Amino acid sequence: MISPVLRNLARQRVRSALTILGIAIGMMALVVVGALSQQLARIVQRSETLQGVVLAFVQQSAVARLKTRRHELETRLLHTEGVVKVVPEVVLPFDFGPGEPDRFGPPRLIFGLPDVGSQLLRDTLVMRAGSGDWRKEARSVGVGSDFANSEDAGVGSIISLYGSSYSVGAVYDQSFTIFDAGVIVPLHEGQRMLRQALPANLTPATKAADLATDFILVLRKGTDPALVAGRVNFIEGLHASDPRRLNAGLEATSRIFRSIVFGAALIALIIGSLSIVNTMTTAVRERTREIGIRKAIGATDGAIVAEVLLESAVVGGLGGLAGLAAALIFCAAFNAHTASQGSLQLFYVTPGLALGAFLFSVALGAVSGLPPAWTAARLNPTEALRRL
Amino acid sequence: MIAAKHVMKVHAPGTPLEVRALNDVSLEIGAGSFAAVIGESGSGKTTLLTLLGALDTPTAGAVTVNGTELAAKSRRELAAFRARSVGFVFQGFDLIPSLTALENVALPGRYAGRAAGEALARAQALLADVGLQHRSRHLPGQLSGGEQQRVAIARALANEPLVVLADEPTGELDSKTAEHIMTLLERFNRERGVTMVIVTHNHDHARRCSPVIVLKDGSVVA
Ligand SMILES: Nc1ncnc2c1ncn2[C@@H]1O[C@H](COP(=O)(O)OP(=O)(O)OP(=O)(O)O)[C@@H](O)[C@H]1O
Ligand SMILES: [Mg+2]
Numbered sequence: 075m076i077s078p079v080l081r082n083l084a085r086q087r088v089r090s091a092l093t094i095l096g097i098a099i100g101m102m103a104l105v106v107v108g109a110l111s112q113q114l115a116r117i118v119q120r121s122e123t124l125q126g127v128v129l130a131f132v133q134q135s136a137v138a139r140l141k142t143r144r145h146e147l148e149t150r151l152l153h154t155e156g157v158v159k160v161v162p163e164v165v166l167p168f169d170f171g172p173g174e175p176d177r178f179g180p181p182r183l184i185f186g187l188p189d190v191g192s193q194l195l196r197d198t199l200v201m202r203a204g205s206g207d208w209r210k211e212a213r214s215v216g217v218g219s220d221f222a223n224s225e226d227a228g229v230g231s232i233i234s235l236y237g238s239s240y241s242v243g244a245v246y247d248q249s250f251t252i253f254d255a256g257v258i259v260p261l262h263e264g265q266r267m268l269r270q271a272l273p274a275n276l277t278p279a280t281k282a283a284d285l286a287t288d289f290i291l292v293l294r295k296g297t298d299p300a301l302v303a304g305r306v307n308f309i310e311g312l313h314a315s316d317p318r319r320l321n322a323g324l325e326a327t328s329r330i331f332r333s334i335v336f337g338a339a340l341i342a343l344i345i346g347s348l349s350i351v352n353t354m355t356t357a358v359r360e361r362t363r364e365i366g367i368r369k370a371i372g373a374t375d376g377a378i379v380a381e382v383l384l385e386s387a388v389v390g391g392l393g394g395l396a397g398l399a400a401a402l403i404f405c406a407a408f409n410a411h412t413a414s415q416g417s418l419q420l421f422y423v424t425p426g427l428a429l430g431a432f433l434f435s436v437a438l439g440a441v442s443g444l445p446p447a448w449t450a451a452r453l454n455p456t457e458a459l460r461r462l
Numbered sequence: 463m464i465a466a467k468h469v470m471k472v473h474a475p476g477t478p479l480e481v482r483a484l485n486d487v488s489l490e491i492g493a494g495s496f497a498a499v500i501g502e503s504g505s506g507k508t509t510l511l512t513l514l515g516a517l518d519t520p521t522a523g524a525v526t527v528n529g530t531e532l533a534a535k536s537r538r539e540l541a542a543f544r545a546r547s548v549g550f551v552f553q554g555f556d557l558i559p560s561l562t563a564l565e566n567v568a569l570p571g572r573y574a575g576r577a578a579g580e581a582l583a584r585a586q587a588l589l590a591d592v593g594l595q596h597r598s599r600h601l602p603g604q605l606s607g608g609e610q611q612r613v614a615i616a617r618a619l620a621n622e623p624l625v626v627l628a629d630e631p632t633g634e635l636d637s638k639t640a641e642h643i644m645t646l647l648e649r650f651n652r653e654r655g656v657t658m659v660i661v662t663h664n665h666d667h668a669r670r671c672s673p674v675i676v677l678k679d680g681s682v683v684a
Binding site: 374 | 512518538544545546549556565570601617618621
């Protein structure tokens with residue numbers, strides 16, 4: 075059933091190829107944008123899972139840090155309505171300097187976390203390589219997947235943090251959270267690094283063990299993080315942001331971005347579909363006599379419509395497959411490139427997206443075939459047979 | 463039996479191109495006949511054939527096939543009638559260029575609602591009957607004129623029609639090949655009892671037919 079269609083397409087090779095190319099370009103654009111939104115959705119969803127448990131990053135102001143009011147603030151946080159547990163952490167930049175022009179995605183950070191902190195992230199951070207016991211080893215750290223890629227670090231690699239050497243005890247799977255680009259060290263190591271970063275005149279008065287830059291709050295189930303964030307912000311020296319606002323911001327940006335690119339992809343598809351209409355209209359005109367013969371030997375209007383629609387659906391489907399293949403290659407290459415730089419991977423082609431795109435291209439082809447199919451079906455057979 | 467009663471056909475009515483192609487044509491062709499339609503160019507032979515084969519409707523008058531009046535049929539019923547009861551053979555070996563010989567012969571079976579396997583099996587048998595079993599996978603462009611016309615005859619017979627309407631089936635063939643085609647048509651008429659109506663300019667061929675309908679300026683003169 076398909077081979078006569080392919081023979082017809084092969085008879086007008088250039089014309090068919092150009093039409094298929096038109097659809098392929100539109101479908102490639104659509105799949106790439108689709109892959110981008112799938113990836114963004116995955117990132118948002120993962121970080122929402124994390125936020126179901128914790129309200130991350132209640133920041134201590136620099137002044138509060140230096141006054142080492144950590145214990146006092148911890149107590150006040152613990153007494154805040156909705157907070158079940160308070161875990162101190164030290165967050166430091168991995169590198170200073172003029173920024174990292176070739177990277178996008180979250181900044182690379184060092185997280186100094188106590189054992190309880192690691193427990194909290196158990197569901198978020200899954201070990202890819204190494205041992206969960208790395209915390210028991212001295213000068214051992216865990217690294218995120220993007221960090222490992224960019225630094226070419228594996229279990230046993232030595233990395234240098236704030237002047238000291240550490241050995242990588244574990245590499246985590248991609249979690250689509252801020253930890254992917256980061257290094258996780260025990261809290262006391264983080265505190266030591268932070269102390270080194272303090273101005274020299276302050277260091278003697280500061281005990282490393284008292285330092286914390288942030289607190290992770292474990293919330294009571296069903297508590298609204300926004301409410302807790304609001305309460306925390308009344309405590310002097312602390313700043314909490316509603317984590318969902320971060321997501322909302324990310325989503326709003328990506329929504330605008332997506333609608334622009336989706337618009338472009340749709341325009342490409344409309345042009346592609348018009349070119350199918352044009353090609354099939356020409357094909358029907360060329361085959362007027364053939365259609366007359368088909369009618370003479372008993373084709374119903376429906377059979378003629380079906381034949382034209384089948385052909386245009388095949389054109390759409392071939393364009394869809396070509397576009398899908400191009401999109402897969404593009405996404406894989408782009409992801410490989412960003413991964414090698416330790417940046418966020420941007421594209422995620424799900425099987426559903428691929429299948430949906432293919433079916434859409436077939437449907438688009440069929441719909442584009444409707445006007446010429448109708449013309450063909452309404453042809454008067456005797457008139458058609460008089461045509462050469 | 464095929465009958466035409468006071469059939470008139472006006473092409474392009476109401477336009478400057480208006481032509482009265484048939485004028486009060488009445489005729490009867492008995493079941494199993496091997497009939498010829500002859501006449502000068504423009505006398506209305508093709509027009510008559512399209513009316514008998516339900517490809518077109520008369521401006522006035524009636525065409526009946528086996529007692530059923532074609533005018534009473536819907537568009538859909540006419541398509542079914544063309545698929546099951548009529549076989550067409552055209553002058554220009556009109557096979558579908560994108561289909562193989564076998565697929566061409568199987569096509570009317572598909573249009574008549576047969577399953578693909580059954581239609582192909584019947585087509586294979588018919589191709590063997592016209593001596594072309596070894597050409598079944600060839601596309602029309604890969605066949606000679608005579609071979610194409612044999613495939614067209616096999617296609618016309620695909621649904622065991624009541625009547626085969628052939629419009630100058632040998633018009634573009636050399637005399638030897640034309641003779642072969644005529645013999646083939648005669649054989650199918652004899653063996654299967656299919657009514658044949660053949661438009662021809664060849665008087666030798668016409669002499670082998672009965673009845674012979676002679677058209678002149680849109681009227682039957684003999
Ligand atoms: N669609 C049409 N519009 C206008 N005139 C037409 C049309 N079809 C046929 N005619 C005219 O009707 C007349 C009969 O045509 P027809 O094709 O039936 O002749 P014919 O006997 O088959 O001729 P030939 O032997 O050349 O094939 C001709 O004068 C032709 O010009
Ligand atoms: Mg004619």
